[in-house]
Amino acid sequence: MPERLNITPPLTVADLSESQLLERIFPRLHYGQEHNPSLILGPGDDAAIVAARDGRTVLSIDTQVTDQDFRLEWNNGYRTTGYDVGWKAAAQNLSDINAMGARATSMVVSLTMPPETRVAWVEDFADGLSAGIRELGAHDCAVAGGDLGRGRELAVSVAILGTLDGRAAVLRSGARPGDTVALAGTVGHAAAGLALLESATPVESLTREQRALLDLQCRPRPPLAAGPRARDSGATAMMDISDGLVRDGARMASASRAVLNLDPAALKELAVPLVPAADLLGADPMSWVLGGGEDHGLLATFPPDLQLPAGFTAIGSVEAPAPTDSTGVKIAGRPADTVGWDHFAD
């Protein structure tokens, strides 16, 4: 028997009006007021209305563009799903709110799509966005609205709001000499996952540990409970690691006019879960620990005698810069950018 031909082309966004497409997306976003105490007025008017009970709102925006922030098809054969893009958009933005010590209350989403984008892809995007919010624990975060538009390349912009619940925000600028430098979540896992996606090793032949790294690149898991917990515990400075421990640490050091001196033994611990991927690719796991972003772990500093809140691990201490010295990140007292990664090799 000859194979049957599928003669129905898949439905694309060009086949539907914006309102028809929105009708397919909204039910997937769980935006109903009953689920989201922060949402006073949801989608359907010119703007949404969101609660800001302590008289302030925390605000950020972030855009992902195809082939800049993710590839639709990777070298190793993995295809980025709509679910992945939706999840990652949620995770990146939720992390910016977490990094202030705040909790997300709402987001609005602007999705730009080429006309040939399949409707099933957009539905999958909405499912991933919704699942990211829910599974990462942002239970009070409503999808308050958004817009859909056309463009030559797929892009998603998310703006997110959060609440500090009456407390002070934790800024990058508060690290003081003597403070403990600590980390919540992971570093380097997403970078290892990216290296696997860009490698020639097919997905099917990855071990479970290697596959977990790839999955974290596609669907990051920022530690959302840790931000408000650090704030309540008295964290002096905090930010999320999106561009790498050394680059982001240098930003915190600069804002705080301080030096973050990291402990090589702690960094080595962070590299342990990366070894199975590094061995496969012949890579140095320490380069992922020091340079890898996108896990959206939290870098924070705490007063010296404080017991670190759950989820945080000490990785160094804050020092005053020497009079002739600049701020920055050091490893065992040596400037991190002059320390070759192989310095850490056994």
Next chain:
Amino acid sequence: MPERLNITPPLTVADLSESQLLERIFPRLHYGQEHNPSLILGPGDDAAIVAARDGRTVLSIDTQVTDQDFRLEWNNGYRTTGYDVGWKAAAQNLSDINAMGARATSMVVSLTMPPETRVAWVEDFADGLSAGIRELGAHDCAVAGGDLGRGRELAVSVAILGTLDGRAAVLRSGARPGDTVALAGTVGHAAAGLALLESATPVESLTREQRALLDLQCRPRPPLAAGPRARDSGATAMMDISDGLVRDGARMASASRAVLNLDPAALKELAVPLVPAADLLGADPMSWVLGGGEDHGLLATFPPDLQLPAGFTAIGSVEAPAPTDSTGVKIAGRPADTVGWDHFAD
């Protein structure tokens, strides 16, 4: 003497790091806390913090993409400036806040650019964004932050926050039979301007009146004082006209389960300023009045015996739909979508 050759290529965004580019943009945005009482924490951390004094915030997002929402070069030779794109991004978003009866407190801006984009264009964009906020009268609106990224096509997403100053929002759904339908600002001017841009008539040969229409397409002027004024005067429903009077009016009618019956004499008045452009292009000015969006005028309804607030003109009345009839827009009692534009010709 031979003409001198300019051998220095213009600086592009590919020549600068994100932080170098931000250093050129920030001074142009007047984001300083001293100028913006709503801004509690400005750019530089993972997120901004904005005041929401009455415990709520109004929230919207909007994206513009090259060749979808504007052309960089038009048929008539006009080149869209960075200033135009920045102004339009500000105006469109400010209008969404205005349409709820709210005042803008802050916006965050995400700009996606091809690497060959000139730095001068980006500076011009920042100037236009800033000028739009200031000249349209949104004096408490701070640019609270944003991000810059690369893409194949130029795109700008703006998310905007606003305050209702303790009052109730004006929704699309509140129009009641007997209410007066009124308009603030203009309709059809931006559509006439678009027709001029797409025509073969060079900019230089336009009259002052025609040029003003083109300018309004590039730099819309939503009537920002009118939204809060309508709210305080007791408007029952409101929205901005971004897709045309008939299409947007039908949305208000549907949300309110009502009919908006428009007055042909009032519509004719709205067409008068469009006649010089219509004559040049052989177009029907009434098609711009009924179908043109992007002026971002306000469509609102008011209780029947109320004196309309300053800036609003009556253009019709709200009626209950007949039992077998659907909601929608009528003109002198006839469904607007069955009324040919030439019905209005003298």
